Amino acid sequence: MQTNLQILDWTVDAAAMIAENDDYVVSLYDGVDGDYDVAFIRAKQASRYSAPAADLAAERVAMREARVAFTLAMRQQRS
Numbered sequence: 318m319q320t321n322l323q324i325l326d327w328t329v330d331a332a333a334m335i336a337e338n339d340d341y342v343v344s345l346y347d348g349v350d351g352d353y354d355v356a357f358i359r360a361k362q363a364s365r366y367s368a369p370a371a372d373l374a375a376e377r378v379a380m381r382e383a384r385v386a387f388t389l390a391m392r393q394q395r396s
Contacts, residue, residue: 322393327386331394336383337361341376343383353387355380 320332327336334345334353340361348354358376 322390324386324390324393325382327383329387329390331387331390334387336387336390338379338382341379341383343380343387345384345387353384353391355384358383 320330322329322331324336326338328338329336334347336343336345342359342361343355344357345353346356358380360372360376
């Protein structure tokens with residue numbers, strides 16, 4: 318079984334339940350009803366020039382994308 322998969326712009330390590338892209342590392346956990354939830358998100362580089370609200374919006378997008386990529390990777394592994 319392959320543990321590192323490239324899904325969309327994310328590299329997914331299914332065994333460690335981590336998804337990462339060029340900007341973020343996202344740790345996930347198995348939530349309720351087979352969904353995956355974000356346990357932790359970390360920016361790879363601190364953005365000194367953007368406003369905190371912009372950082373939060375970018376993190377929300379990254380969390381959503383990571384959940385989708387991880388879910389797709391897990392489905393791909395099951396088939």
